[in-house]
Amino acid sequence: MTDRPNDHALEKFRRMVRIRLFEDKAEAIHAAGEIPGALHTYAGQEASGVGACIVLRKDDYMVGTHRSHGHPIAKGAVLRPLMAELLGKVTGICKGKGGSMHLSDFSVGSLGETSIVGSGVPVAAGAALGSKLLGNDRVTLCFFGDGATSEGAFHEGMNLAAVWKLPVIFMCENNGYAVSTPASVGVPVKDMTDRAKAYAMPAETVDGQDVDAVEEAMTRAVERARTGGGPTFIETKTYRYADHAVNMGRILLERGAEVDEWRLRDPINLYRARLVQAGVEASVLEAIETEIAAEVADALQFARDSAYPEQAEAFDDVFVERLPIPDFISA
Template sequence: MTEQTKERNLEKYRRMLRIREFEATAEAIHAAGEIPGSLHTYTGQEATGVGACMALRDDDYMVGNHRSHGHPIAKGATLRPLMAELLGKVTGVCKGKGGSMHLADFSIGSLGETSIVGSGIPVAAGAALGSKLQGNDRVTLCFFGDGATNEGAFHEGLNLAAIWKLPAIFVCENNGYAVSTPASAVVPLANIADRGKAYGIPSFVVDGQDVDAVEAAVAAAVELARGGGGPTFLEMKTYRYADHAVNMGRVLLDRGEEVDEWRKRDPITLYRKQLIDSGVAADVLDRIDHEAKVAVADALQFARDSDYPDQLEAFDDVFSERLPIPDFLSQ
């Protein structure tokens, strides 16, 4: 293993650990009432996000979904503004106005996430069209879940990407469930990737728990897109450990033994063993683990120390003229 390869592999491990620690902390403070609203965690799916984003350039675009914390972290985002956004603070990536499901960080090419299922797909197609019209070689990668492939936006987005040969990579993170409904109950296919083939798009199934396999598949798709070959559809077989949104309880779904089976193929555990088998010392990985905990703790402290937005800022960053401020609000 070359030193460059080793450092790249350690960076994949670092980003997966940062996601895992970030989500564990988010769950804890959500339960304590510090995060308002819903919280959709990425725990268990770290290899899909990290592997995919490691195949991108810093200036490539990325579009996520409502399970949104893992995607910007996988792309290399700074943790402090992400955590501040979860707490609704003015130092957040969206100035505290977006919250958990609507993170966007243009500094790393993250065009944003949204709680509307499937809505990121036409956004990604639009970003890819923009790159093609500008004549640059940026690609756009779009994350979405298995449930999004039943939305009209999925079919419209893939059809446009196919006929216009847009530089887009569509990554379906098939974690087996849409909220609490098994994918097998609503999708009459063993592999959702087959839907991409209907549009003449190269489509493949990938082991979403293997970060190297994910990176290799996305890297091939990126090469095709940059060369003008058009889009690729990749189905990542993965799994989320928590419920659709944390603290929903087991009333909706009891997956007990199934979760235990998937934990046997935990992406971080698998990759740690792979790195050690390749000659990386365990203490090096332990240090990265510690650094991830420190980084997330620092982000949380930063978020807690930050201010909430001023109430008058509610009228900023909207597609309309600011309304008159009533006297009692401006006092």
């Protein structure tokens, strides 16, 4: 970062705060019963997502995970339809049918967030293959966790990307746990980048709490992909504050002081201090936080005011033609 922050630097702060405040609100209303189903939050990992997405163009592709709200927001998604989706409303980004874990937002190139661990890797390879065959310079970014590196789909997708030199960046957000299993127990290597060696793929491990460090690594990877150099594997060492899924119980308590230690390296606080040191007035950052708090409140009100889908819409976007709702369901 230069001595004097510019709009780009402040945009990184803005996006990280937007993720945190959105996630905090989502967790609160989930606890109150407003969000149906599971909720997997991204709080603590903001620098990883923002540092990666800030390098991408709007038309670049992105594939995410079940920890699914942070990635689209990091790439610039609008909050109103995202919040409405969580509440299952018809104004949601997927008309209320995707919910928290299965989001797609094509307006920012998000091809899908999914609960199937590791399943995004071959999807990302396919999207990158499409870009190569079409002869455009779009790149694809694929997020996944440390647990996904033990899935067969991960290795299949990595292998194809390496063999065909596809324009894709594989980003492993290593938050130390696969649900509740420590990575040290479930994976035989210290750094996930070691797994990229089998595919002769350039790889680097970066501090996932440092948004600038992530951006620098991603910049190199994107340049390589756009110029025909093939895929890159990036591991960000990061941490999630909440349980695997919020309100899951017990696991957070068992991590105890570990959570407190990671909070000392909170990505937003670290970047805030860096911006202030570089000459940004605290009042500027406070104004951004106030603005985003209002944006999140507006998104929630929009979601609450929106209607639920009609019963007759249940099979829309699933089949080519609408199917009738059986009488025994309608009754």
